[in-house]
Amino acid sequence: MSRLYFPKDFIWGSATAAYQIEGAYQEDGKGESIWDRFSHTPGKVANGDTGDVACDHYHRYKEDVELMKEIGLDSYRFSISWPRILPKGKGEINQQGLDFYRGLINELLKAGIKPVVTLYHWDLPQALQEEGGWANREIVKHFVNYAEILFNEFGDVVSQWITHNEPFVVAFNGHGSGDHAPGIKDQQVALQVAHNLLLSHGLAVKKFRELKLDNEIGITLNLISSYPISDNVEDNKAAKRMEDYINGWFLEPLFKGRYPERIVEFYGEKFNNLDIREDDMGLIKEEIDFLGINYYSRSLVRYNKDSKFLGIEGVKPQDSQYTAMDWEIYPKGLYDLLIKLNQEYTQKPLYITENGAAFDDKISEGGGVHDQDRIDYLKAHFQSAYKAIQEGVALKGYYVWSLMDNFEWAYGYSKRFGITYIDYENNQRRILKDSAYWYKNIIVNNSLEV
Numbered sequence: 001m002s003r004l005y006f007p008k009d010f011i012w013g014s015a016t017a018a019y020q021i022e023g024a025y026q027e028d029g030k031g032e033s034i035w036d037r038f039s040h041t042p043g044k045v046a047n048g049d050t051g052d053v054a055c056d057h058y059h060r061y062k063e064d065v066e067l068m069k070e071i072g073l074d075s076y077r078f079s080i081s082w083p084r085i086l087p088k089g090k091g092e093i094n095q096q097g098l099d100f101y102r103g104l105i106n107e108l109l110k111a112g113i114k115p116v117v118t119l120y121h122w123d124l125p126q127a128l129q130e131e132g133g134w135a136n137r138e139i140v141k142h143f144v145n146y147a148e149i150l151f152n153e154f155g156d157v158v159s160q161w162i163t164h165n166e167p168f169v170v171a172f173n174g175h176g177s178g179d180h181a182p183g184i185k186d187q188q189v190a191l192q193v194a195h196n197l198l199l200s201h202g203l204a205v206k207k208f209r210e211l212k213l214d215n216e217i218g219i220t221l222n223l224i225s226s227y228p229i230s231d232n233v234e235d236n237k238a239a240k241r242m243e244d245y246i247n248g249w250f251l252e253p254l255f256k257g258r259y260p261e262r263i264v265e266f267y268g269e270k271f272n273n274l275d276i277r278e279d280d281m282g283l284i285k286e287e288i289d290f291l292g293i294n295y296y297s298r299s300l301v302r303y304n305k306d307s308k309f310l311g312i313e314g315v316k317p318q319d320s321q322y323t324a325m326d327w328e329i330y331p332k333g334l335y336d337l338l339i340k341l342n343q344e345y346t347q348k349p350l351y352i353t354e355n356g357a358a359f360d361d362k363i364s365e366g367g368g369v370h371d372q373d374r375i376d377y378l379k380a381h382f383q384s385a386y387k388a389i390q391e392g393v394a395l396k397g398y399y400v401w402s403l404m405d406n407f408e409w410a411y412g413y414s415k416r417f418g419i420t421y422i423d424y425e426n427n428q429r430r431i432l433k434d435s436a437y438w439y440k441n442i443i444v445n446n447s448l449e450v
């Protein structure tokens with residue numbers, strides 16, 4: 001057996017999001033979010049699950065920081081719930097909302113754990129949705145106002161700020177396929193939402209720079225590695241379109257100030273109809289300090305002239321392994337992605353802000369949760385990250401998704417991503433899974449045994 005040693009200042013962390021773990025959905029002045037509304041809408045979420053209680057983190061955050069300390073995390077990535085801070089999305093500030101996050105951050109600092117805050121992880125105040133939400137360009141100034149409140153309140157204790165979690169998903173799942181809140185099904189709206197999200201990111205970064213804070217700011221994107229099933233030209237073009245659709249639509253504006261031509265022509269009229277103003281692309285390209293990457297799996301495609309989805313058809317190799325989300329386990333895709341980002345987009349510091357897997361975890365007779373499949377998944381992806389670092393990629397940290405089982409959006413509580421098991425039948429009891437103990441050992445040694 002040999003050991004792969006990570007750089008000495010490498011950050012090992014874990015990640016969550018407010019709506020997925022906090023619960024207390026109407027407590028202490030919190031306003032309604034679009035996910036409160038969506039999850040309470042019959043038929044939208046598996047088993048009629050909602051985030052009303054979730055993991056009850058709102059009341060149990062001290063216990064949860066103790067868990068993070070036991071695992072030995074260097075850092076914890078979490079999101080702040082906009083409607084806890086501004087119940088109507090703007091106007092009056094809810095002090096009890098600020099107090100909750102102050103308490104959480106204080107516990108983290110006492111435990112020597114770096115707080116990394118995601119400003120927006122999908123839980124828009126419902127009051128703003130009623131004014132058009134992300135489809136209405138006015139939202140940009142409300143987002144910057146919200147961000148400024150948090151920069152001023154926590155700017156001296158937060159290590160890094162992430163403006164948005166996965167604008168692709170907010171735009172295309174929330175406004176294209178409609179399987180996420182607010183459940184709109186309109187590609188034209190989805191494209192406008194994507195643009196407004198990027199613009200809100202750029203203006204929030206600009207505001208952050210004006211405040212001259214000494215921590216860092218970036219954005220988190222869900223990114224894939226995209227491969228053609230054969231080396232024929234049409235399959236290769238299909239794989240490139242897939243990469244442009246998920247990765248390029250956001251990477252190109254953020255780092256090159258433009259939308260990717262190949263797919264712009266594919267969108268045609270829908271792109272020409274967009275409300276993009278003269279300075280927008282320059283504002284979106286405001287320099288960031290790091291890029292957050294959420295990687296879970298690859299995309300393997302073939303060209304299909306009858307496919308309404310960009311002429312693309314997904315392929316699922318028989319001999320691959322799959323997670324409980326039916327996502328192919330493909331660690332090499334993380335390595336390929338990191339190398340490509342380094343070569344084609346940025347040499348800025350990169351963080352894996354999410355990587356992990358859902359498996360059908362069970363509590364064993366002895367009371368433990370033996371999730372060897374999750375250990376194997378993480379080990380293989382850590383090895384890919386290690387290889388990329390060895391080849392010069394400025395990967396500075398890795399956040400396992402997730403610290404605990406939680407509300408998995410439209411899948412409700414049916415999918416478990418945590419390294420901590422949540423026993424929903426037993427008062428949300430926390431049980432560290434074998435993967436948590438395995439991760440603890442990695443962190444202590446800052447190395448991986450292979």
Ligand SMILES: OC[C@@H]1[C@@H](O)[C@H](O)[C@@H](O)c2[nH]c(CCc3ccccc3)c[n+]21
Pocket residue numbers: 017020165166169173222294296354401408409417
């Ligand atoms: O699905 C697991 C996690 C979610 O729980 C996080 O909130 C979200 O940031 C996140 N993103 C991805 C990859 C992109 C994706 C999002 C939604 C559905 C399918 C894929 C996976 N995950």
